[in-house]
Amino acid sequence: MNKRLIRFMTAIFTVFVLLTACSAEEEREEGDAEEASTAEEKVNDENETVYPLEIEVTDAKGNTYTQTFEQAPERIITNNLSSIEVLLELGLKDKIVGTTQPDNEVTGEFADDVNDIPVIGDKMTVSKETVAEYTPEIVVGREMSFNDESMGSVSTLNDLGIQTYIQTASNMTSNPPLTAVIDDVLTLGQIFDVNERAEEYAKELEERYQAVIDQAEKNKDEEELTLMPIVAYDSSNSSFAIFNISGGLQGDLLNQLNVVPAIEGSSADPSLETIISTNPDIIVYVEADRNAELDANAVESIMNEPLLQEVNAVKENRVYTTTYDDFMDYGPRIFNTFEMLGDNLYGN
Structure with a gap:
């Protein structure tokens, strides 16, 4: 067998080996892709609701x-x-x-x-x-x-x-x-x-919730703060309404911030005397469309009221605003109020 023929047969054999290796690699890749696809389908299936x-x-x-x-x-x-x-x-x-x-x-x-x-x-x-x-x-x-x-x-x-x-x-x-x-x-x-x-x-x-919890845990004092939520403050006669917080989302919101209602129940007289006597550390003014005319200058009136200047909330500049939907509804908007109070009370 001459040298030229030997070189030709060697080249053919080399090509054959290379093709076989490539084919095996392609089969492995296809198999891996099928396994990955199957795994993905399983994940998707696990995330689908099973009815009924x-x-x-x-x-x-x-x-x-x-x-x-x-x-x-x-x-x-x-x-x-x-x-x-x-x-x-x-x-x-x-x-x-x-x-x-x-x-x-x-x-x-x-x-x-x-x-x-x-x-x-x-x-x-x-x-x-x-x-x-x-x-x-x-x-x-x-x-x-x-x-x-x-x-x-x-x-x-x-x-x-x-x-x-x-x-x-x-x-x-x-x-x-x-x-x-x-x-x-x-x-x-x-x-x-x-x-x-x-x-x-x-x-x-969950991340929003936990961020406020962590912030409060780092900075809150042992002594609880007191909070009074009010609405419809009328500066012409110093009248308003007090929200009763007895539990539920609003009660838990206060609890997580180491805050308690300044007034228990809803029978308190909505007057300046009530604010003065209970001396809340925080006043949250809740805005609502039905009270838009009063809401326009309510907080300013509270802050400037001479009889309230020694009330802790006014003295410490802790009179905050939120909206009815952000405080009294039953969905994610309440986290807006949670974050607002957390930032104001315990932020840097």
Whole structure:
């Protein structure tokens, strides 16, 4: 065999070996890709809601009902701003077919989206018959509206083929903590099979919550501060209204900041004498559209009132403002007030 033939056969053999190696490498890469794809599918499957899904809701009387969802509801009625905004955060705007009239002009990033949603009536006068006309598959919102004098009780709505979700953050019988808002986000994510977005949003809220907790823990004193929330301050006659904080989200908000209500109960006389005698360390003035004319100069009037100059809140410049929706509703907006107070009381 001559040398030229040997070199030719050697070259062929080398090419064969290289091709075989490449083919094996391609097969390994394809196998790895298939395994990765399968793993990704498993992760996705684990993050999907498995129907039928059973969720328990509790009404204002403490009655608990099981709601069974055979699939993600397609038509939603809501009864308050906080439930709307959570649903919008979860990308469910197109499923909201109606809501009750918001208490105040909606502000913030979702203002236009909220204004796009049909209003079915006022929360004080809307009826279960009106709700039924919109053929919802689910009604979502605060517990107080789930009765037959308003939007319909859970059992009545269920009899009409309508499921419900009552925000646990609105359930006064269980005295919910701030973290109930986060629980509501995750549960709604399950109901509507948008778990990934719900988990992302819940994580955002958890981080905001924990940041305030950490800030307060580092800087708060052993002695509790006292707080008085007031509304509708009329400088012409020094009259106002006092919010009663007995528990729930607002009670937990104060507790986490080492703050207690300056007044227990709601029977205190709303007068300057009450502010002077209780001497709150903090006054939170709660703005609302219905009191817009009074709100315009309320805080300035409080700060300049001669009779209040020795009150701790005025003397220490601890008179803060928030809005009704950011303090009294049952959704993520309450974290705005939590952060505001945390920054003012314990920030650098």
